Amino acid sequence: MAHLPAPGPTSVRTTGDYYQWLVAWEACLTLLRENAARSHNPVRAVGVELDGVGNLDDVVLLRDVPPNTYKQVKYAVDSSTPVNAEYLTKPTASGGPSILKKIARTWKQLTADGGSVELRLVTNRAADPADDLVKVCDARTGLLMPKAATGGDRSARGKARARWAEEAGLTEAQLLDLLSVLKFDLSVNMGKYQEHLRLLMAVAGLRHDQQALESGAGWVAKMVREGQRELTLAMVEAAVDELALKAGPARAVLSIATLKPDLMAPDADHAIDWVDRFESDSEYTKRRPLSPHTWAQLQADIEAAPGRLPAGATAVSVTGSIRLAPAFLVGTTFRMVTGTDLAVLQRGRAGSQLWSTNDPFETTLVPEATEYEIGQGDELAVAIAVATEITKDVQEYLREQALPVGKLIVLAPPSGKANDGSVPDSTAANALAVGIRDHLRRSTRRVQRMHLFLACPMGLAVLLGNRWNRLCQTIVYEDIKIGDGYEAAFTMEA
Structure with a gap:
C-alpha cells in the first residue's frame, strides 16, 4: 500500500482550518437540536472567531443564561506534541504567552463580573500519560478536577500545580477554580470526530453521510470568509434548507452506556452511564451488572428516563452501547402508545442507519x-x-x-x-x-x-x-x- 506523503505547510494550515470548521459545525448541530427539542437553556447562537472574548474565540456556544462555552481548537499533524506541562506552558516561538497563560487571562476576563463559564481545549493531540496533572483527566468529564487538587505541596502533583499556577499568573486556589471549568477534549482525531458528527447530524434530523458533513463544514467556512462571526438559529436553518440536508425530525438524545463510554453522552439531554457497574473490563465481555448493582436498578434508571428528557419531546434518539435486554426495555419504556417516535442508530454491513419506529412499511413480515x-x-x-x-x-x-x-x-x-x-x-x-x-x-x-x-x-x-x-x-x-x-x-x- 502506498503511503501518504508528508504534509506541507499549506496542507497543515488548511487541515487545521477544516478541523475548526468541524468543531463549529458541531456547535451548529447542538443549536439546531436543542432548540427543536425544547431543551432547557438552549444554545441561541454560535460564535466563530468571536470578537471580545480573548483567546478562547475559535468556537463559542452562546446561551441566554450562563455558562457560555468557549472553545480553543488546536490541530496537530502528528503525535509529536502531546498535551503536557511543556506544551501548555511553553511560550510561543515569537516569545508570546503560553497556551495556559492565554487561557487563564481569558478566564479572568470572562469571569470578572462574577459570572460562570465553560472552557474547552479541543485537540487531536493525546494526553501525556507521564504528566502529573494531565494524566488525571477524568474521561467522563474532561476535567482534571477533582484529582488535580489532591496531593500535598511536596508531592509530584503538588509541585506541578505550583508550576502551572506560576506560569498562568494565578494563585493555586485560582488555578483549581480554572481547572474546575476547563475541559480537555483530547485525542479528538479526525476520523472518529467525523463519525461522531455524522451521528450528531442523524439525531438532529439531518442527512448523515460524508457528503452532508462536508457540506455543513463548508458552509461554516463560507460564513467565516464572508465575515459572519455569529451564526444564529435562522441562519443555520436556512443553510440546512439550502443544502438539502433535512431528513427527519430533530430528536432529544438519551444516552445509555453499559459496554463502553458513549461519545454522544456530553451532547445528550439525559445520560445513563453504567459502564463501571457492569462486570469485566472489556466491552466485549460485559454481560451483567457487577454486584452490588442489579438489573432492577438499571431498569429503574431506564424507566425514569422519559421524565429526564425535555418536556414535550416526542422524537427521541437512543445512543450508546447496550446489549439486547436493555435495548428491549428501552423500547417498552417508550412504547408506541406513548406517542414517542423512537430511533436508534443501527450499525451494519451498509454502514450506520437510523432505525425509527415511525418509518413506514407496506406489508408485515411474518416470521x-x-x-x-x-x-x-x-x-x-x-x-x-x-x-x-x-x-x-x-x-x-x-x-x-x-x-x-x-x-x-x-x-x-x-x-x-x-x-x-x-x-x-x-x-x-x-x-x-x-x-x-x-x-x-x-x-x-x-x-x-x-x-x-x-x-x-x-x-x-x-x-x-x-x-x-x-x-x-x-x-x-x-x-x-x-x-x-x-x-x-x-x-x-x-
Whole structure:
C-alpha cells in the first residue's frame, strides 16, 4: 500500500482550518437540536472567531443564561506534541504567552463580573500519560478536577500545580477554580470526530453521510470568509434548507452506556452511564451488572428516563452501547402508545442507519415459527432467532432451570435462516417487529407469563419493545455466556 506523503505547510494550515470548521459545525448541530427539542437553556447562537472574548474565540456556544462555552481548537499533524506541562506552558516561538497563560487571562476576563463559564481545549493531540496533572483527566468529564487538587505541596502533583499556577499568573486556589471549568477534549482525531458528527447530524434530523458533513463544514467556512462571526438559529436553518440536508425530525438524545463510554453522552439531554457497574473490563465481555448493582436498578434508571428528557419531546434518539435486554426495555419504556417516535442508530454491513419506529412499511413480515414441547408448566418461552440460531441453548436453559414453561416458540426471519444480514433496514425491522408481535398476540391469549430470549440486531430489539402491547407479563433474559448461559434481566407488563 502506498503511503501518504508528508504534509506541507499549506496542507497543515488548511487541515487545521477544516478541523475548526468541524468543531463549529458541531456547535451548529447542538443549536439546531436543542432548540427543536425544547431543551432547557438552549444554545441561541454560535460564535466563530468571536470578537471580545480573548483567546478562547475559535468556537463559542452562546446561551441566554450562563455558562457560555468557549472553545480553543488546536490541530496537530502528528503525535509529536502531546498535551503536557511543556506544551501548555511553553511560550510561543515569537516569545508570546503560553497556551495556559492565554487561557487563564481569558478566564479572568470572562469571569470578572462574577459570572460562570465553560472552557474547552479541543485537540487531536493525546494526553501525556507521564504528566502529573494531565494524566488525571477524568474521561467522563474532561476535567482534571477533582484529582488535580489532591496531593500535598511536596508531592509530584503538588509541585506541578505550583508550576502551572506560576506560569498562568494565578494563585493555586485560582488555578483549581480554572481547572474546575476547563475541559480537555483530547485525542479528538479526525476520523472518529467525523463519525461522531455524522451521528450528531442523524439525531438532529439531518442527512448523515460524508457528503452532508462536508457540506455543513463548508458552509461554516463560507460564513467565516464572508465575515459572519455569529451564526444564529435562522441562519443555520436556512443553510440546512439550502443544502438539502433535512431528513427527519430533530430528536432529544438519551444516552445509555453499559459496554463502553458513549461519545454522544456530553451532547445528550439525559445520560445513563453504567459502564463501571457492569462486570469485566472489556466491552466485549460485559454481560451483567457487577454486584452490588442489579438489573432492577438499571431498569429503574431506564424507566425514569422519559421524565429526564425535555418536556414535550416526542422524537427521541437512543445512543450508546447496550446489549439486547436493555435495548428491549428501552423500547417498552417508550412504547408506541406513548406517542414517542423512537430511533436508534443501527450499525451494519451498509454502514450506520437510523432505525425509527415511525418509518413506514407496506406489508408485515411474518416470521417463520417453530414450536417445541417443554412440558414443565403453563407459561410460554419465546426465542427471537433472527441474527443467530439459539434454539438448543434456550431449550437447555429451560430444562436446567426447570422453568414452568409448557412450550418454546422460536421465531426466525421469513426465510427461516438466522444471520446478521436478515434485517437490512428500518423498514424491514418495523415490518418484522409487527409480524412477531402479532404472532405472539395469538399465541399468548391464555398465557399469564412469557419468557423472552433475544438474538437479533440491537435496533430490532428496540423496535420490538416499542410495539410490545396487548401481550402478557414478560421476563426478558440476557445472554451472559457463562455458567447458566442466560440470566433473567427485566420484568415488564404488556
